[in-house]
Amino acid sequence: MAASVRADGVWKQFQLRKDRADSVGQLLVQMIPGRKRPKAEHFWALQDVSFEVKQGRSLGVIGNNGSGKSTLLKLLTRTMQPTQGSVDLRGRMSALIELGAGFHPDFTGRENIILNASILGIGRKEIEKSMNDIIDFAAIRPFIDVPVKYYSSGMQARLGFAVAINVDPEILIVDEVLAVGDEAFQQKCMDRIFEMKRSGISILLVSHDLGSIERLMDSAIWIDQGVVRAQGNPRDVVHGYRTFLGAASSPPAAEHEVATLPKEAVYVAAAEIRVPGASGSNDPAPGDPLEISLQVANETGSPIDGYLSVSIRRPDGLEIAEISGMRDGRSVGLRPGLSTIVLSAHELRLASGSYEVDVAVFDIQGKRLAEAKAISGFRVQGTERTTGVILVPHDWRAG
Numbered sequence: 001m002a003a004s005v006r007a008d009g010v011w012k013q014f015q016l017r018k019d020r021a022d023s024v025g026q027l028l029v030q031m032i033p034g035r036k037r038p039k040a041e042h043f044w045a046l047q048d049v050s051f052e053v054k055q056g057r058s059l060g061v062i063g064n065n066g067s068g069k070s071t072l073l074k075l076l077t078r079t080m081q082p083t084q085g086s087v088d089l090r091g092r093m094s095a096l097i098e099l100g101a102g103f104h105p106d107f108t109g110r111e112n113i114i115l116n117a118s119i120l121g122i123g124r125k126e127i128e129k130s131m132n133d134i135i136d137f138a139a140i141r142p143f144i145d146v147p148v149k150y151y152s153s154g155m156q157a158r159l160g161f162a163v164a165i166n167v168d169p170e171i172l173i174v175d176e177v178l179a180v181g182d183e184a185f186q187q188k189c190m191d192r193i194f195e196m197k198r199s200g201i202s203i204l205l206v207s208h209d210l211g212s213i214e215r216l217m218d219s220a221i222w223i224d225q226g227v228v229r230a231q232g233n234p235r236d237v238v239h240g241y242r243t244f245l246g247a248a249s250s251p252p253a254a255e256h257e258v259a260t261l262p263k264e265a266v267y268v269a270a271a272e273i274r275v276p277g278a279s280g281s282n283d284p285a286p287g288d289p290l291e292i293s294l295q296v297a298n299e300t301g302s303p304i305d306g307y308l309s310v311s312i313r314r315p316d317g318l319e320i321a322e323i324s325g326m327r328d329g330r331s332v333g334l335r336p337g338l339s340t341i342v343l344s345a346h347e348l349r350l351a352s353g354s355y356e357v358d359v360a361v362f363d364i365q366g367k368r369l370a371e372a373k374a375i376s377g378f379r380v381q382g383t384e385r386t387t388g389v390i391l392v393p394h395d396w397r398a399g
């Protein structure tokens with residue numbers, strides 16, 4: 001069964017918890033016998049939120065503090081129930097939402113790993129196998145037998161993330177708890193999230209790091225005071241939010257329009273890298289040809305003519321090659337359902353290292369219909385020594 005996450009018209013109401021009287025006057029009023037405490041106030045933390053994340057797809061959730069992002073994740077993980085609407089989550093989910101949630105402070109790191117795994121239905125033997133990976137990823141080996149209550153917040157985040165990614169999830173849900181890790185750890189987590197996405201795991205990520213949302217996610221949703229202000233292509237959603245943040249420092253606009261972008265009816269479902277002629281290995285040597293087999297889904301119900309474009313990037317974002325069907329004048333027909341399109345690159349002259357592949361789909365007018373960042377990747381395994389990106393066939397000559 002394909003893993004997927006759906007929210008359908010989700011509303012969540014909270015009670016405003018005003019436990020204390022705001023003034024001595026109110027306090028005195030409350031003390032008058034027979035006088036009732038003020039009626040509880042309610043507010044909507046989420047209003048009519050809907051989205052779908054299909055298998056292997058990713059969604060970035062952005063918005064100001066208190067806008068409802070964590071609430072949304074908690075509804076998905078069933079930590080709480082929606083007041084109205086429904087959520088549907090299919091597949092094995094692992095989530096990292098609150099720092100220290102799921103950890104028992106008096107147990108050691110190691111004991112907590114076992115405890116967490118058992119909650120997820122993973123037996124002790126099985127988790128023992130992943131124990132070293134978890135400890136290594138978290139890089140907290142000297143503290144692994146110390147009770148978690150003595151961990152710093154960064155160490156808790158490290159352990160939490162290391163567990164979440166090592167329990168073989170089909171869906172990974174991460175709130176910005178990673179932000180308490182240092183920069184190197186945050187980068188390591190982002191790289192891992194990326195890798196997991198490439199291997200077909202669905203990802204939901206709340207982050208204030210707009211650049212990462214834009215670069216790494218296939219889609220994004222911007223929530224403002226519980227209301228969806230934009231959803232769809234991450235570039236457009238982040239742009240809308242940035243504009244709003246810019247405008248927020250000037251006088252507030254009267255009424256903001258809801259910029260709901262069209263739902264994705266066309267998307268890149270998968271991209272597979274092959275080295276023609278090589279048996280088994282998907283890792284090319286520097287001079288090898290490469291095939292990128294793309295599966296594009298068209299759920300519009302009618303055939304579409306379009307163009308594909310493929311970018312090869314270094315993980316730090318440097319674009320090395322962009323191959324564009326539009327510039328080549330080669331359109332492709334996308335029938336309803338899945339179409340497979342194969343791009344053959346005749347020769348790679350890339351230096352050893354990791355590379356990522358982005359794919360975009362455009363309609364015949366050049367409007368972007370879909371974009372999948374880092375949908376696939378490969379490692380070039382060469383023996384050369386260079387710090388550059390490409391290998392240049394060369395000779396040396398004297399005089």
Ligand SMILES: Nc1ncnc2c1ncn2[C@@H]1O[C@H](COP(=O)(O)OP(=O)(O)OP(=O)(O)O)[C@@H](O)[C@H]1O
Binds near residue numbers: 015016063066069071
């Ligand atoms: N259990 C709760 N009871 C009452 N109110 C709550 C509860 N949880 C969250 N809220 C309120 O709901 C609103 C949304 O909170 P939420 O934590 O989802 O925001 P957020 O977008 O994750 O913010 P941040 O960026 O600061 O993490 C806030 O006003 C918050 O005070």
Ligand SMILES: [Mg+2]
Binds near residue numbers: 069070071
């Ligand atoms: Mg939050």
